[in-house]
Amino acid sequence: MDVLLNDIRACRLCEAHLPMGPRPVLQAAADARLLIVGQAPGRRVHESGVPFDDPSGERLRDWLGIDRDAFYDPHRVAIVPMGFCYPGTGRSGDLPPRPECAPTWHPRVLPLLGAIRLTLVIGQYAQTALLGDARGANLTATVQDWRTHLEHDRLPLPHPSPRNNRWLKQNPWFADELLPVLRQRVADALA
Known part of the structure; x- marks a missing residue:
């Protein structure tokens, strides 16, 4: 794993x-129990080199019910996004992850993560890649079907970006129904 991580970096x-x-930017260890597959690092994460080292990360850690120490322990949490580098900014936010990244590196990294108990699939790019035909017509439909995905130890989530505040207000079931289950499943996975 260390050789592969050096190759990726x-x-x-x-x-x-x-x-x-x-x-x-990623983190992983063969004994990690929680896998987070998101989109790609933003500008702040690119600058710090630390995954989710921004307001999105603060919200995500709150959703998960874990502190920074647990989140940044690669032996507990693997963070393997669809794109490992900041792709730049477009008209409505960051550009999509580069298409070369996941096909090049995921087939080599993901099989080494044999202790994963729960995979969080964050945002439409990760959901398209990891859930395939099992995803819904859009992100909302996919996340609404979270119970079906959880049967396979995967949980689709919206991106925790502050840009999604409107989505969160329009979908109160997310906080009411999904977040308590998410926190319990994360606690179980990391126990």
């Missing part, structure tokens, strides 16, 4: 397309 595959250059 040295990756320059899509360097020509990255406005701030490559800086792959």
Whole structure:
């Protein structure tokens, strides 16, 4: 795993397309029990080199009911996004993850994570890739069907970005129904 992580952190595959250059950001260890697959690092995460080191991460840790120490322990939590580098900004937020990243690295990383008990699938790009035909017509439909996905130890979530405050207000069932189950399943996975 250490050799592979070093290879990933040295990756320059899509360097020509990255406005701030490559800086792959992820964390993993073979004995991690919780896997978080999100989209791609934002600008702040690119600058710090620490996954979810931004307001999205604060909200995500709150959703999960865990502190920074547990979240940043790679032996407990693996964070393997769809794109490891900041893709740049578009008209309505960050650009999608680079298409080269996940097909190149996920087939090598994910099989090494043999102790995973729960996978959190955050945002539409991760849901498209990991859930495939099992996902709904859109992100809301996919997250609403969380009980079905949880039967397979996967839980689709919206992105915890402050940009999604409107979605969270329009979908109060997320906080009322899903978050208590999420916190319990995360606690069970990390126990």
